Amino acid sequence: MSGHTDAHRAARGELAIQRCTSCDRRVHLPESACPWCGGAELVFEPVSGEGVVHTFTVVHRSFAPGYRGREPYVMAWVDLPEGVRAFGHVVGCAPEEVRIGMPVRVTFVDELPHWRPA
Numbered sequence: 001m002s003g004h005t006d007a008h009r010a011a012r013g014e015l016a017i018q019r020c021t022s023c024d025r026r027v028h029l030p031e032s033a034c035p036w037c038g039g040a041e042l043v044f045e046p047v048s049g050e051g052v053v054h055t056f057t058v059v060h061r062s063f064a065p066g067y068r069g070r071e072p073y074v075m076a077w078v079d080l081p082e083g084v085r086a087f088g089h090v091v092g093c094a095p096e097e098v099r100i101g102m103p104v105r106v107t108f109v110d111e112l113p114h115w116r117p118a
Helices: 005-010
Strands: 017-022 040-048 052-060 073-080 084-090 103-109 112-117
Touching: 017 084, 052 084
Parallel strands: 084 112
Antiparallel strands: 017 040, 052 073, 052 103, 073 084, 103 112
């Protein structure tokens, strides 16, 4: 799938996740082959963009060059109803407000998926 298409999806607020056409399972983070069956035909399809926080961490001291000075920030694994777990920042609330089980919705910052309270 081209970056142009992904940019259009991000502009529309649409999250796309890979699906294996052989075993029909969702795959995230993106892979070149299905980790479940080894199938090589993975297609990106839109998903609801809704989920719940599975687990998270509040980063108070970042060693990643692009994130220094942005602390504290929250990184989370989010369970999607499509049966896959997605990763990203939780934005739109204070770090101390994030909780396991908190409903979130995808939002895009610089064409990258982030999560905000639903």
